[in-house]
Structure formats: structure tokens, C-alpha cells
Amino acid sequence: MRGYYKKWFWPLALPGLILFAAVVLVPFLIGLLYSFTAWRGTYFVGGSVWTSFVGLDNYARIFQSWQFVHALVYTLKFTAIAVVVVSVSALLLALMLDFAGKRVGAFRTVFFLPNLLGGLALGFVWQFIFQNVFTLLFGENGLNLPFLTNMTQDTTKNLFALVIMVTWQMAGYMMIIFVAGLNNIPRDLYEAGALDGAGGWKRFRYITLPMLMPSVTIVLFLTLAGCLKLLDQNVALTNGSFNTSMLSLQILRTVRYTQPPDYGQAQAQAVVFFVLVAIIGLAQVYITKKKEVDA
DSSP: OHHHHHHHHHHHHHHHHHHHIIIIIHHHHHHHHHTTBOBOSSOBTTSSTTTTBOTTHHHHHHHTOHHHHHHHHHHHHHHHHHHHHHHHHHHHHHHHHTTOGGGHHHHHHHHHGGGGSOHHHHHHHHHHIIIIIHHHHHSTTTTOOGGGSSGGGSHHHHHHHHHHHHHHHHHHHHHHHHHHHHHTSOHHHHHHHHHTTOOHHHHIIIIIHHHTHHHHHHHHHHHHHHHHTOOHHHHHHTTTTTTTOOHHHHHHHHHHSSSSOOHHHHHHHHHHHHHHHHHHHHHHHHHHHTTOOOO
16 A cells, blocks of 8 residues: 555645645745735836835834734734633533433534524624624613623624624534544543542543543634634624724725725735734644643
């Protein structure tokens, strides 16, 4: 078999590598080059890519932009809260399914269904819920909880509105990953723990959680990447109004609200965005990988 794989590796892998290079690698390198130029989308200031070279000016300008810095901080705040809420919710749902018995399949389907909704459709549905249903239920004529009313019309309230919406969408998908991890834990370990006098919390802390770390690594990575790159839901919910733009939306707004459209600056923002996601994602994977144990 080793000889077979060695013989056919490149013929089989080459089409995928060519496609990756054409769709991902080459556009990324071109975008990286454009981030150092005065690119206006349809032309370069000065006539060519080389004469429009501005060095690090685009990068200096984006960190002097209040809108970009606010979007960066807002995105990091949202991601920090959402990752914890989504991961904990998904884990709780997975643990609850252990007691679902024959109904586990139905519960899995119900919890997973929100993940199938598109970002824009999901955002518009939740915009109606936050603006109408929540305001009616939690307004002065209801439970009188002002924080839960008009949630899309305030910077802080919208942060938690996004967390609620993303948790509803993503928790079911992450739950499936946790369920797979729980199913791979040998039951003998729980029996041994029970014989040693370990209660439910100790079995969870010293058996379930360490053995579940490979699933935790995957869930945290997917949740981090999804939250950092959030766009459609942000557009549908507020479209950046009330200082609620996240990084993806801020990049779009840069080319819309600069005349002529400053694609060079937007591309510099995209490069910073990529570096940020890569650093956070790789650091998270490195840290959680070190805590994994073998079954």
C-alpha cells in the first residue's frame, strides 16, 4: 500500500493543489501586494502597481482610523464572549443528550437545524425578534427589563444580541462534535472512577473534560474563526449602525464610504484581519493541543 500511495500521490494531489493555488494562494499574494499600493479598484494611482507603491502608509492609516480600531475592539469583545457561551452551551447540550434515551436522534436534529439557516436570513429573523418580540415581552408593559428591549439600537445591547443569535445558530453544530467526543470515552473509566468514590463532578473534571480535549480544540477553533469572520448576521441585524460594525463589515464600509474607493486601505485591513485570525487560531490550537490526552 505504501508503494501505491507513493506512486499515485502527486497525480491525485496535483488537481487539488492547483485549485488551491488558483483560488486561495495567488489571490492572497496579489491582495498582499495591493495592500502596499494606492489601489482604487479599477486603476492604480500613478498608472501602475509599481508607481502607486505607498509602502506602509495604508497600514499606518488604518490604525489611525477610529472606525477600524473600534471595529477591531468590538470584534474581539464579541468573540471572547461568544466563544465561551457557544462552547459551554454546546457541551451542556451534549451532556444532556446522554439522558435522552431513544429520543436522542430527534433532539440532535432539532438542535442542529438552526445551523442550516443562512446568515442574512438568520439575521433578519432575529432582528424582528429583538426589535418586536423582545421589546413587547420585556418592555414597560411586560417584564420591564430595559436591557432586553431595542437591542439592535445600542452598541452594548447589540453585542449581546449577536451572542444570543450566534449561540442559537452554532451551539447545535458544536454539540455534534462534543457528542462524538463523548462517545469515544471508554465507559470503563467512569466505572473505575465510581468504584474509587468519585462523584459526578469529579468524574466530569478528571475523566470527561481531559478526554474531551480533542473535541474542545476543534470546537474552540471553529467558533473562534466563525465569530471573528462574522459578516452576514452583522449586516442583517444593524448594518453597522450605532457603532456596531465588526471587522468584516468595516472592510466593506471602507470602500463604500471613501471617494474614490480606497481598495488599497481596505486590502491592508484584510491583511491585518487575516493575521489576527491566524495568530489567535494557531495560539488556541497550540494551547489546547498540549492539554489533550490519549484514550
